Structures are given as C-alpha cells and as structure tokens.
Amino acid sequence: MEKLVNDFSLGLFFWQAIILVVLILLLVKFAWKPIMTAITEREQGIANAIAAAENARKEMASLQADNQRILNEARAERDAMMKEAREIKEKLVADAKAEAEAVGHKMIEQAKATINSEKNAAMAELKNQVSALSVEIAEKLLKTELSNKEAQNNLVQKMLEEVKLN
Template identity: 35%
Template sequence: MSLLTPETGLLFWMLLSFGIVVFILVKFGFPAILQMIEKRKSYIEESLLEAEKARQELANVKQESKKILDEAYQAQEKIMREAAQLKESLLEDAKEKASLEAQKILNEAKNQIQNEKEAALQDIRRQVADMSVAISEKLLRTNLSNKEEQMHIINRLIDEMNIHKS
C-alpha cells in the first residue's frame, strides 16, 4: 500500500529540513534556552539559600537583642535591689548614729547635771559652813554669856540649816 511505502522525494525533503532544524536548534536554540533556565534555577537556589541565611541571622540578632534586653532588665533589677539595700542600710546607719548621738548627749547631760548638782552641793556646804562660821562668830561675839541660851540658838540654827539642807 502506498501509505506504508516511504516516498523518496519526501525522504529527501524530510532529511534536508529536519537536518537544518536539528542543526540550528541544537546549535543555537535549545542550549541558549536551557542555559538561561539553568542559570535562573541556580540563581533561585542561591537566593533561597541566602534568604535562609538572612533569616537565621535575623533570628540570631533577635535572640541576641533579647539576651541584651534580658541582661539589661537583670542589671536594672540588681541596681534597684542594691539601691534599696543601700537605702535601708543608710537609714539603719543613720538611726544607729542618731541613737548613739542621742545617748551621748543624754549621758553628757546627765554628767552635767551630776556635776552641777555636785557643784551646787559643794556650794551649799560652803555657804552652810560660811553661815555657821558667821553664826558662830555672831554667837561668839554677842551672846556667849548665857550658856543655855547659846546652846538653844545653836541648835535652832543647825536645825534650820538641816531643814534647809534637806
């Protein structure tokens, strides 16, 4: 059947045109296209890798910033705590110092009072002595005739003095 027998003429044209097509496309057509496609493929792959890298870096940066922030928070807390402690200790110190000072002042006041008191007593004694001397002088000078009277006066004077003293 003619359908199944290849025609010489058509074979010739087919060999010619297919040969030219193959020559042009294999030499100039497809390699250029495939090269571009492969180039893009590698470009995309590289870009993806880079994106992944960038993503990781970003994550790292985030982590780092979080770390820094955490550290800052911790430092702040520490400082606050320390400040509080310092305040407390300062207060304590101040209180202690104040109480000590107060005690000291009190003691001094007490001492002073004692001293004053003693000085006053001394003064009184001296005055009493002076007085008794004066009284004695008076007595001796004037009323030494009447013995009984003298005694009486002396006693009275002493009593008076005692009362005065106490």
C-alpha cells in the same frame, strides 16, 4: 477564512513545513543548549537567592533572639544593681541612724554627768555658804548673848548640864 482554504497550495505547504523543520533543527542545534543553560543558571540563581534569603531570615531571627536575651540579661543585671543599691542605701541609713542614736545617747549621758557634777558642785558651794552663814550667825549670837558676864555663866552652866545628861 474561506479565502485561505481556497488559496491553499500543497507545494507551498510542503516547503513551509520543510523550512519549519529545518528552522527547528537549527534552533535545537545552536540555540536550545544556550537557552536551556541560561534557564538552568537562572533557576540556580533564584534557588541560591531564596536560600540566601532564608539564611538571612534565620540569622535575623537568631540575632533578634540574641538581642532579646542580651536585653533581658541587661534588665536583670540592672534590677540586681538597683536592688543592691537599695540595700546599700538602707544599710547606710540604718547605720547612720544607729550612730546618730549612739551619739545622742552619749551626749545625753555626758549632759547628765555634767548636770550632776554641776549640781554636786552647787550643793557643795551652797553647803559652804550655809555653813559660813551659820558660823557668822552663831558668832553674832554668841557675841550678843555673851556680852554680859551673867549670860556667859548661864550658858556655861547649861552646856555642862547637857553634857552630863548625854
């Protein structure tokens, strides 16, 4: 440092100062405006990029909100459809059960009617057989009892007495 102080020359300092001032003036005249314009353009580009990013962020948030709303609507619609499907299923099951009960009751009533008609037919058949057997037995008894003349007369007498009594 001492060497610099000892070698100091006022003329050299003066010319260096003039060159520095001229250089600064030239830089101001020719380079300052383009540099400042580039810096301003750069600032505007950065500001525009920040604004675009902010808009994109807002749009993304809006899209996410829309997606969430659409998803919630879809879930609600799905739940409503599932509820409706369950109700339809329950109604169909209840209708089928009621129809099956009605058909079952109808079949039971038909079976009862068939049983009663067959029972009545069997009773009629049984009565016919009993009456036929009764007539046969009575016929055989009468044949055996009325085989002699005296038994016939006694029977006639007996019947006449019963007729008079009644």
